[in-house]
Amino acid sequence: MIKIATAECFTQGKIGRELHALAQSYEGNFGLEYIENPKEYGDFDYNDISVTCSLFIPTIEAVKKVLNVENPPKPKKLIKGIKVYDEAGDKAMSxxxxxxxxxxxxxxxxxxxxxGIGRGGISVITDTCEITTTTDVYADLCEKDSEKLFQRSENGIEKALEILMLLLNNDFEKIRSFENVEILDLSKKIL
Structure with missing residues (x-):
C-alpha cells in the first residue's frame, strides 16, 4: 500500500479528495472529478494507494502549528494570516x-x-525524488481576481494529479517534458 498525504493551500484539499476517490474507486457524485481515465497513465493498480490525510493549510500559523514548521520563510505579505509569497517563495514553501x-x-x-503572487508552487516528494513545478496560470492573491485565482487553482490541481499519476507509473520522461519542472533524485544525494 502506498500512503499519500497532502498539505494544500490554493488547491484547497481537492488533490487529496480526488486521490481518495481514486483509491476507493468511487463513482457518481462522490467519484473522480479531475482524472478522466486513470488507466491512460499506465498499468498501476490505484487500489494500492491510500490517502493518509489531506490538509488545507492557507495560513502561516497553520504551517507553524499544524505542520510543525518552526521557522518558515517570511511571506511577502499576510492577508488575514494567509501567506503570500512570490513564485520562488511559493516553490520553496511547497x-x-x-x-x-x-x-x-x-x-x-x-x-x-x-x-500567492505568480504561478504558485507544487511539490511531490517521495523518499527517492522531489518534483517541483508551478501552474501554467499567473495570478495575484492580493488582487482578488476570483476568475484568475480559480483558473490557477484548477490548473494546479490538474498538474499535481498528472505528475502524481505519471510518478506512480514511473513515467519520468513525461514528467520531464512539462514546462518549468525540476526533479531532484534524492537517492543520489550525498549527505
Missing part, C-alpha cells in the same frame, strides 16, 4: 509543506501546494 506533511504522516508520497 517543498517545506510537502516535507512537513510527509514527516508528520509517515506517508510514502507527499504533495505540497501554495500560491
Amino acid at each position: 517543498k517545506i509543506m510537502a516535507n512537513a506533511v510527509k514527516e508528520l504522516s509517515d506517508c510514502d508520497i507527499a504533495i505540497g501546494t501554495t500560491a
Whole structure:
C-alpha cells in the first residue's frame, strides 16, 4: 500500500479528495472529478494507494502549528494570516509543506501546494525524488481576481494529479517534458 498525504493551500484539499476517490474507486457524485481515465497513465493498480490525510493549510500559523514548521520563510505579505509569497517563495514553501506533511504522516508520497503572487508552487516528494513545478496560470492573491485565482487553482490541481499519476507509473520522461519542472533524485544525494 502506498500512503499519500497532502498539505494544500490554493488547491484547497481537492488533490487529496480526488486521490481518495481514486483509491476507493468511487463513482457518481462522490467519484473522480479531475482524472478522466486513470488507466491512460499506465498499468498501476490505484487500489494500492491510500490517502493518509489531506490538509488545507492557507495560513502561516497553520504551517507553524499544524505542520510543525518552526521557522518558515517570511511571506511577502499576510492577508488575514494567509501567506503570500512570490513564485520562488511559493516553490520553496511547497517543498517545506510537502516535507512537513510527509514527516508528520509517515506517508510514502507527499504533495505540497501554495500560491500567492505568480504561478504558485507544487511539490511531490517521495523518499527517492522531489518534483517541483508551478501552474501554467499567473495570478495575484492580493488582487482578488476570483476568475484568475480559480483558473490557477484548477490548473494546479490538474498538474499535481498528472505528475502524481505519471510518478506512480514511473513515467519520468513525461514528467520531464512539462514546462518549468525540476526533479531532484534524492537517492543520489550525498549527505
